[in-house]
Amino acid sequence: MIYQNSKTILEVRGLRATVNGIEILKGLDFTVKSGEVHAIMGPNGSGKSTFAKVLAGHSAYEVTAGQVLFEGRDLFAMAPEERARAGVFLAFQYPIEIPGVANSQFLRLSYNTVQAQRGKEELDPLEFDDFVREKMKLLDMNPDFLDRSVNEGFSGGEKKRNEILQMALLEPSLAILDETDSGLDIDALRVVSQGVNQLITPDNAVVLVTHYQRLLNYIVPDFVHVMDAGRIIKTGGKALALELEERGYDWLSDEHQAASETRAAELTL
Amino acid sequence: MSTVTALRQPAVDYLDALLTSQPQLPASPWARINALRGEAVSHLDGLAMPTPRDEEWRFTDLAPLTRLSFEPVRSASALLAADIAPFYLNDAPHRLVFVDGIYTPQLSSQTTEGGMLLTSLSAIGAEHAVAIEAQIGRHQATSDNVFAALNTAFLHDAAVIVVPRNVEFAKPVHVLFIATQAGVASYPRCLLVAESGSSVTLVEDYVALQDEPYLVNPVTEIVLADQAHVKHVRVQRDSQQAFHIANCAVSVGRTGHYQSVSIAMGAQISRYNLNVLLAEGAECAVDGLALIADSQLADTHTRIDHAKPHGVSRQLHKCIAGDSAHAVFNGKVMVRQGAQHTDSVQSSRNLLLSAKAQVDTKPELEIFADDVKCAHGATVGQLDVEEVFYLKSRGLSDAAARSLLTYAFAGEIIDRIHVASLKHQLQRRVLTQTGSQP
Numbered sequence: 001m002i003y004q005n006s007k008t009i010l011e012v013r014g015l016r017a018t019v020n021g022i023e024i025l026k027g028l029d030f031t032v033k034s035g036e037v038h039a040i041m042g043p044n045g046s047g048k049s050t051f052a053k054v055l056a057g058h059s060a061y062e063v064t065a066g067q068v069l070f071e072g073r074d075l076f077a078m079a080p081e082e083r084a085r086a087g088v089f090l091a092f093q094y095p096i097e098i099p100g101v102a103n104s105q106f107l108r109l110s111y112n113t114v115q116a117q118r119g120k121e122e123l124d125p126l127e128f129d130d131f132v133r134e135k136m137k138l139l140d141m142n143p144d145f146l147d148r149s150v151n152e153g154f155s156g157g158e159k160k161r162n163e164i165l166q167m168a169l170l171e172p173s174l175a176i177l178d179e180t181d182s183g184l185d186i187d188a189l190r191v192v193s194q195g196v197n198q199l200i201t202p203d204n205a206v207v208l209v210t211h212y213q214r215l216l217n218y219i220v221p222d223f224v225h226v227m228d229a230g231r232i233i234k235t236g237g238k239a240l241a242l243e244l245e246e247r248g249y250d251w252l253s254d255e256h257q258a259a260s261e262t263r264a265a266e267l268t269l
Numbered sequence: 270m271s272t273v274t275a276l277r278q279p280a281v282d283y284l285d286a287l288l289t290s291q292p293q294l295p296a297s298p299w300a301r302i303n304a305l306r307g308e309a310v311s312h313l314d315g316l317a318m319p320t321p322r323d324e325e326w327r328f329t330d331l332a333p334l335t336r337l338s339f340e341p342v343r344s345a346s347a348l349l350a351a352d353i354a355p356f357y358l359n360d361a362p363h364r365l366v367f368v369d370g371i372y373t374p375q376l377s378s379q380t381t382e383g384g385m386l387l388t389s390l391s392a393i394g395a396e397h398a399v400a401i402e403a404q405i406g407r408h409q410a411t412s413d414n415v416f417a418a419l420n421t422a423f424l425h426d427a428a429v430i431v432v433p434r435n436v437e438f439a440k441p442v443h444v445l446f447i448a449t450q451a452g453v454a455s456y457p458r459c460l461l462v463a464e465s466g467s468s469v470t471l472v473e474d475y476v477a478l479q480d481e482p483y484l485v486n487p488v489t490e491i492v493l494a495d496q497a498h499v500k501h502v503r504v505q506r507d508s509q510q511a512f513h514i515a516n517c518a519v520s521v522g523r524t525g526h527y528q529s530v531s532i533a534m535g536a537q538i539s540r541y542n543l544n545v546l547l548a549e550g551a552e553c554a555v556d557g558l559a560l561i562a563d564s565q566l567a568d569t570h571t572r573i574d575h576a577k578p579h580g581v582s583r584q585l586h587k588c589i590a591g592d593s594a595h596a597v598f599n600g601k602v603m604v605r606q607g608a609q610h611t612d613s614v615q616s617s618r619n620l621l622l623s624a625k626a627q628v629d630t631k632p633e634l635e636i637f638a639d640d641v642k643c644a645h646g647a648t649v650g651q652l653d654v655e656e657v658f659y660l661k662s663r664g665l666s667d668a669a670a671r672s673l674l675t676y677a678f679a680g681e682i683i684d685r686i687h688v689a690s691l692k693h694q695l696q697r698r699v700l701t702q703t704g705s706q707p
Contacts, residue, residue, distance in 0.1 A: 056662050059654070084664040096659035100677030109673065110663035117664070149677075166663060 015066035026230035042227035056090035085117035089172030091163040098150035156183030181215035193218030213245035301402035309421035339454035361443035370455030386431035408518035427458035441470040451481030468498035477508035493525035507535035521551040549577035558682035562591035590626035615645040675703040
């Protein structure tokens with residue numbers, strides 16, 4: 001939802017980033033305000049997931065230019081764990097399996113770490129158990145998943161539910177959901193989307209990174225951005241996603257290419 | 270050859286020093302013990318302290334040990350129950366306590382429940398002589414093993430556990446060896462005999478109440494008669510300055526089942542030799558964890574000997590080395606001629622927590638039968654960066670993330686200990702130790 005007097009949560013200017021020396025993000029501009037839902041779409045290899053990982057602070061990606069402000073703070077001056085504690089949350093496209101660490105233990109450790117940072121009360125195992133079971137209902141999750149190792153042997157859908165469960169626990173001000181719809185059947189997609197919708201407030205913001213329009217039927221974006229070759233080449237409303245669904249991405253790339261060529265031609269003239 | 274002799278010279282002196290510093294032991298009332306001692310002393314004449322030139326000691330240099338001298342334990346430390354209460358295990362009420370190798374009945378809690386024999390050799394009546402003498406010193410060879418020979422040369426007492434035929438002793442038996450005196454050498458000895466169809470859990474536990482160097486040189490013999498089941502948990506949590514050189518010989522009778530979990534956390538240099546001999550249809554699970562840091566060295570040598578057909582062995586050995594620690598694993602699985610239908614799986618998994626840490630692992634298979642199923646493998650790695658990042662992206666500090674992942678790696682072995690109180694003690698210890706890694 002777009003609100004009057006909303007505050008800026010994320011401001012990305014001229015962001016460039018490389019992985020293994022190859023430039024993936026080539027001057028990205030992007031602004032998110034509280035209460036808003038943004039969708040970033042684009043063909044495979046356009047840099048969507050790289051953008052998500054760069055925001056979360058993955059060490060494989062090197063930022064070479066540009067600036068990112070998160071609630072006015074320099075995001076790149078913060079370690080990944082500081083970003084998480086400050087309210088940046090990335091739901092992974094491929095959540096990591098951690099054999100030997102009970103999911104309940106992991107969730108509580110994460111929750112208490114973030115709570116402590118925010119000066120809020122930490123929960124002991126019993127209190128946390130009650131708390132997390134309540135949140136699991138939101139995602140129609142079986143409490144058995146608490147006793148299992150983190151994501152180990154979870155199906156694709158169960159892993160994604162577990163990601164959104166973490167979002168529900170950590171209450172981030174910026175949630176970036178990287179291909180959360182991939183690997184979900186239609187029922188799981190509905191449940192996960194409903195879960196996300198219940199977590200959206202006027203004070204936080206959600207960025208959906210997705211390849212398909214399908215997810216946006218359930219989580220309705222205020223803005224749809226199209227990424228191509230490391231830049232946002234078009235921004236529109238919900239209708240843009242439907243148009244993409246119908247026409248694919250090629251026409252946009254071509255249009256963008258043509259526009260750039262025209263500009264270049266004008267400049268040379 | 271002369272060079273080798275010259276190199277070994279200081280070590281021979283060291284052995285002599287260890288032998289001569291000990292007071293002359295009074296003759297044992299047990300003829301068998303006196304004979305074993307004599308035999309061990311004569312073996313020592315032909316043995317030398319091992320050096321890295323010996324294949325079996327390639328990675329474990331005992332020079333730091335041989336530079337020190339150790340006194341015999343002359344008098345028992347007076348300990349109170351309160352001093353050692355932190356080591357008690359709630360679910361193992363029966364306990365034999367040895368302080369610096371000396372049996373301490375007032376801290377122990379013996380039992381005769383179910384006809385069990387759970388006491389020290391010195392307290393055993395003549396009626397058990399035949400059973401004990403038939404086993405003690407029969408399984409651990411001393412002719413080619415200097416530390417087993419040293420232990421046997423000083424053999425005068427031992428923890429003795431005999432589980433009668435078909436008795437299923439549910440409560441774990443805790444044999445606790447406590448080091449309290451600095452600069453001493455002690456020679457703990459343990460004998461467990463599980464008669465046919467019996468079952469028991471043994472916790473063999475080495476702990477310390479001081480931080481100075483000392484030498485512990487134990488020998489444990491475990492005998493499982495046909496269809497006996499033994500769970501053997503061995504915890505080496507000596508002080509960080511200790512030297513711990515141990516031998517354990519296990520003989521598993523027909524369709525017997527031996528499960529071993531050995532944990533090495535303490536000592537500046539530790540070595541554990543575990544030999545398991547399997548009779549027809551016998552099974553063993555031999556798991557281990559070395560969790561070391563600073564400049565500790567932990568060396569585990571195991572040998573699983575499939576002497577007869579239809580034996581099953583499973584082994585998972587893990588090492589976690591931090592700082593400049595050095596872990597060594599050598600696991601030999603031997604399948605003798607005629608030991609058909611042997612089924613053996615062995616795995617060595619190792620985690621290096623720092624650039625200076627080192628692991629040497631050598632799983633070995635020697636197969637002399639043609640119809641067997643044997644697999645083995647080894648991995649050495651660091652913590653997975655994606656796992657660390659995942660945890661950090663959820664707010665955990667780098668140290669907390671690494672600690673949790675290390676804990677999980679160790680947990681797979683610790684979870685195999687079926688003594689809840691001990692498991693919890695070890696879990697806490699692992700969390701503390703991994704939490705202090707940089």
